Amino acid sequence: MNQTYKAGFVNIIGKPNVGKSTLMNALVGEQLSIITYKAQTTRHRIMGVVNGTDWQIVYSDTPGMVDNPGYKMHEAMNRFVQTALHDADVVLILLDATNQQEKASEYAKRLQKISAPVLILLNKCDAVSEDKANVILAEWQKDFPTAVGYYRISALKNQNLEPILPKIIDLLPFHPPYYDEETLTDRPVRFFIAEIIREKILLLYADEIPYSVEVVIDEYKESPEIDRIRAIIVTNRPSQKPILIGKNGAMLKKVGTQARLTMEAFLEKKVFLELFVKVKENWRNDEQFLQSKGYEV
Ligand SMILES: Nc1nc2c(ncn2[C@@H]2O[C@H](COP(=O)(O)OP(=O)(O)OP(=O)(O)O)[C@@H](O)[C@H]2O)c(=O)[nH]1
Ligand SMILES: [Mg+2]
Incomplete structure (x- = not known):
């Protein structure tokens, strides 16, 4: 196997409205996913491919995890998240610094059988004080100690995203590319x-x-x-x-x-x-x- 090229699936998961699609678009550099101020905007898993000279990242935006699925559509949305957890080479858990509804225990449970490395990204840090962001992240470090990295970011303002890319590449397995270089997404x-x-x-x-x-x-x-x-x-x-x-x-x-x-x-x-x-x-x-x-x- 080629031991110089790295490729893998990097899947963004999180509660509704935390900024998953905003992050996906920022990382891919294209307006692939729709973004609105309303929860449950995204209903599907959407992939976006980014290529480097010796790596390929296939990002996935996913629907916000619905706590109480009321319809088969919600169940299907949660299933996209479940699949994305299982095929991930790297999991990005996105948290909202302005509206902390996420519970470390819930993620720990969901990720129990998942061996992929996890990065915790605290989003919307442009909208809270640095102190507040640090307090939230420190709590996550305590309650979810198995993550390989904890970052304060703003997907909207494109702040502090630079350190994430080398970290992800570092975590990717050696693998040939999944898509050819022209492919931007899996969706028509x-x-x-x-x-x-x-x-x-x-x-x-x-x-x-x-x-x-x-x-x-x-x-x-x-x-x-x-x-x-x-x-x-x-x-x-x-x-x-x-x-x-x-x-x-x-x-x-x-x-x-x-x-x-x-x-x-x-x-x-x-x-x-x-x-x-x-x-x-x-x-x-x-x-x-x-x-x-x-x-x-
Ligand atoms: N202040 C601030 N707002 C943000 C940031 N990232 C996203 N938002 C806003 O948060 C809202 C939700 O963003 P989305 O990207 O649609 O969130 P999502 O997690 O994909 O939402 P669902 O698809 O509904 O699960 C939008 O109004 C975004 O503009 C950020 O870094 N800072
Ligand atoms: Mg979305």
């Missing part, structure tokens, strides 16, 4: 397009609405000048449809315009986007539908 373009629409829905609607929708790309016609995309916003209840559409279609138009602009930046070309709303009651428990959206049920 359609996935990111659907995610962009979901991001706008998370940002534009209140309460239950964002959690009640899934986005299906119905048609994607690529051409050199413009991509033509037809997407369906699938929602849980008939009463949600008029809310999603808004008065005279105003809300849906807003979603469409904002999503199109983000898509154009992502694809670096023009986009023609059509959006429709469809009701599919109880889709969050519909195994067939969930499977079609890539959830393992």
Whole structure:
């Protein structure tokens, strides 16, 4: 075996809203995962590949761990986390310095049978005092002593991320690359397009609405000048449809315009986007539908 090249899976896990997707995007240097201020933004495992001269890191962003899964969708989200724990070469546990809901004992239990090295990253340190961050990290060092490193970071401000990379490379096993050099992610373009629409829905609607929708790309016609995309916003209840559409279609138009602009930046070309709303009651428990959206049920 080639004993000079290193490659492996570095999986980010943590509670909802701690900044996993922000960290993933910062480490990969691309806007792969959608980010919002709301919990449970990410629903899938999303990989991002970074290459060095003699190493390859396959980062995974994962959904926030849901404590009380209410739907099959939540169970599937937790399953992504479980798989990510098992195939990790390095585990990054991300904690939120501004909102400490994480318990070392819970992680210790989850990681009981996992032999991969763990780094504890305390995120959002830009928003708390250095003293407070140090106190939190000291507690983790005491309660979770088996981690191989403890770091104060800010994923949002890109602060203190530099020491993490050499540490990760150090921990990676010798292994040939998993992906060729051009590969950035395991997900197809359609996935990111659907995610962009979901991001706008998370940002534009209140309460239950964002959690009640899934986005299906119905048609994607690529051409050199413009991509033509037809997407369906699938929602849980008939009463949600008029809310999603808004008065005279105003809300849906807003979603469409904002999503199109983000898509154009992502694809670096023009986009023609059509959006429709469809009701599919109880889709969050519909195994067939969930499977079609890539959830393992
Ligand atoms: N102040 C501060 N805010 C941050 C930092 N990192 C992330 N955030 C904010 O925290 C919120 C959640 O960020 P995400 O990256 O979506 O968090 P996540 O862990 O992926 O959330 P889920 O996918 O819902 O589990 C957003 O509003 C981010 O801007 C940070 O380093 N500092
Ligand atoms: Mg996320």
